[in-house]
Amino acid sequence: MSKRVLSKKAITVLSAFLLFYIFYSVINPIVPFDTDDWYYMGYFRYPVPLWGDWNPTRILPEILMPNVSILAAYTLYPITGDYIGSMVIMYAMVMALFLTVLCVQLYEYLISLNSDKRISFILTVLWVLIHFTLLIKSDKGNVWLFGSITAACYFYYTIPAIMNEAIVLYLIRKRNDEKTSVISRVVLVILGYFGVFSNLFPAIILVAYAGVDVLYGFSKGLKQKAYSFYLILLFLISIIFEIFGGRAAGFNTIDLAGTITELTKNVFSYNKLILSSALVLLILPLLSNKNKAVRESENAESIWIMLAAIPVTLFLILVCAKTGAWYIGRADVHLVLVFYPLLSVFCLVTIRLKKDFADSKKVFAVLALAMLLNLIPLTSYNENFYKPSNTIAINPEICKRVGEDIVSQIVEAENQGLKQVDLHVPKFETEDNWPIVKYAGGPQSRFSYTLWRHGLIEDGISINLILDEEKNKEFGIG
Known part of the structure; x- marks a missing residue:
């Protein structure tokens, strides 16, 4: 050939x-x-x-x-x-x-x-x-x-x-x-x-x-x-x-x-x-x-x-x-x-x-x-032609902003030497607050564990999840 x-x-x-x-x-x-x-x-x-x-x-x-x-x-x-x-x-x-x-x-x-x-x-x-x-x-x-x-x-x-x-x-x-x-x-x-x-x-x-x-x-x-x-x-x-x-x-x-x-x-x-x-x-x-x-x-x-x-x-x-x-x-x-x-x-x-x-x-x-x-x-075809790849079908850019906000809150708390952080997240109209569920917090939080494995934080940090409607306004989540 x-x-x-x-x-x-x-x-x-x-x-x-x-x-x-x-x-x-x-x-x-x-x-x-x-x-x-x-x-x-x-x-x-x-x-x-x-x-x-x-x-x-x-x-x-x-x-x-x-x-x-x-x-x-x-x-x-x-x-x-x-x-x-x-x-x-x-x-x-x-x-x-x-x-x-x-x-x-x-x-x-x-x-x-x-x-x-x-x-x-x-x-x-x-x-x-x-x-x-x-x-x-x-x-x-x-x-x-x-x-x-x-x-x-x-x-x-x-x-x-x-x-x-x-x-x-x-x-x-x-x-x-x-x-x-x-x-x-x-x-x-x-x-x-x-x-x-x-x-x-x-x-x-x-x-x-x-x-x-x-x-x-x-x-x-x-x-x-x-x-x-x-x-x-x-x-x-x-x-x-x-x-x-x-x-x-x-x-x-x-x-x-x-x-x-x-x-x-x-x-x-x-x-x-x-x-x-x-x-x-x-x-x-x-x-x-x-x-x-x-x-x-x-x-x-x-x-x-x-x-x-x-x-x-x-x-x-x-x-x-x-x-x-x-x-x-x-x-x-x-x-x-x-x-x-x-x-x-x-x-x-x-x-x-x-x-x-x-x-x-x-x-x-x-x-x-x-x-x-x-x-x-x-x-x-238009910008809404295909459904976004998330379960509540919101704009991917909003998903990205929410994720970055979660990261910044946790990283900033660790930089301040805190062992616990009140993590403010949007409130959703579901019983367990899916897609960001209430049980995601605690000493073994999924957020802090992942960030620790990825090298963004050095120690585990306990997370108290706060369902905050102000975050909904901030990110334009209805």
């Missing part, structure tokens, strides 16, 4: 990273705001399942979020002098990195099905667009599949899902490759461990692939299936630990009917133009002049992929029925739900468009139409 090609690919990858970074740092910044965000910014746990813990196997997010937060505090904050802003920059970089890796893996997978780089590139861009447009319902307050409801939830739901999707794309592409290096296998073992021990919702992405591989034979022979058995074993361990975990003990009912109703309502609320764009893509296989036997042979991979959607859907319904039917309506849960159906469509389309078919004007006309249908909902 020439240096020119390598350079072009590097520029494309870097451009994708920068676009994602700009979105998550400027357009819709991920700002730590609520008590859970503060708690997990400084959280510490061992990277093994913990029997009886609140979430015994939620390892990946509970290691990733605090460590990238600490990295931001020790590397970016000394440069910028902006503590919350440093977190925003770091979180945007992490999201951009994971999404860029996903795009690269999808592109490489599509290339493996069809050697035409133009079609693979267009379909990769279309894949990303669909994730930003499928849930659009109006000209404001929209959510998107690569989004979440809080900074912590990005690490607990969205990022693990993106990582597991990238792993599956790699596995499908390399499933018959017997020359995989030892290093690659070790990396896969590690990624599989953290992918399953992340969160039950995104973990099913990996396990569904493994189940289909074992039952229907993506790969051949037990040796090739060893990794799939490994993933299934990890998942069974995870289920056992979670059943006896602290959080599961709080769920005593199962709302199966309500969950199915909620799921149906949400699926039927998908943007019709975007659904149409997927149907438009299915026109492409009809343009192929291959005989029926060849077409049926090429359909096999798409069918295997679609089969994986069955355990994913069933599992999500069961988990949400136990934890709360409302979960099934979350964008970061639908990210998991749509992965295999969407991938099946893209696989079917791509595999039919071999290189000798790629120059057809009809093919690019259909691709252009699918792209146009995804761009139409974005024509009404």
Whole structure:
């Protein structure tokens, strides 16, 4: 491969990273705001399942979020002098990195099905667009599949899902490759461990692939299936630990009917133009002049992929029925739900468009139409088009100002040598004052502990939380 090609690919990858970074740092910044965000910014746990813990196997997010937060505090904050802003920059970089890796893996997978780089590139861009447009319902307050409801939830739901999707794309592409290096296998073992021990919702992405591989034979022979058995074993361990975990003990009912109703309502609320764009893509296989036997042979991979959607859907319904039917309506849960159906469509389309078919004007006309249908909902874009990534949907800049005010009050108190501080925070119309809850204070306050771990204060400081309506006026919180 020439240096020119390598350079072009590097520029494309870097451009994708920068676009994602700009979105998550400027357009819709991920700002730590609520008590859970503060708690997990400084959280510490061992990277093994913990029997009886609140979430015994939620390892990946509970290691990733605090460590990238600490990295931001020790590397970016000394440069910028902006503590919350440093977190925003770091979180945007992490999201951009994971999404860029996903795009690269999808592109490489599509290339493996069809050697035409133009079609693979267009379909990769279309894949990303669909994730930003499928849930659009109006000209404001929209959510998107690569989004979440809080900074912590990005690490607990969205990022693990993106990582597991990238792993599956790699596995499908390399499933018959017997020359995989030892290093690659070790990396896969590690990624599989953290992918399953992340969160039950995104973990099913990996396990569904493994189940289909074992039952229907993506790969051949037990040796090739060893990794799939490994993933299934990890998942069974995870289920056992979670059943006896602290959080599961709080769920005593199962709302199966309500969950199915909620799921149906949400699926039927998908943007019709975007659904149409997927149907438009299915026109492409009809343009192929291959005989029926060849077409049926090429359909096999798409069918295997679609089969994986069955355990994913069933599992999500069961988990949400136990934890709360409302979960099934979350964008970061639908990210998991749509992965295999969407991938099946893209696989079917791509595999039919071999290189000798790629120059057809009809093919690019259909691709252009699918792209146009995804761009139409974005024509009404404005500053309120997407919902802010916090549970009360207030302006991210306000969230940032509240966070900086909390930091300044605590740091100033410690500089004065105080062992206790009255921390004034906005008052919210909830029983526990969520998103900044009353129990966040005390000698072991989540705020002071995180700031201590991040090196902003030297000693712990007890916090007396004061719900102050003057802070609401100061920050313009109604």
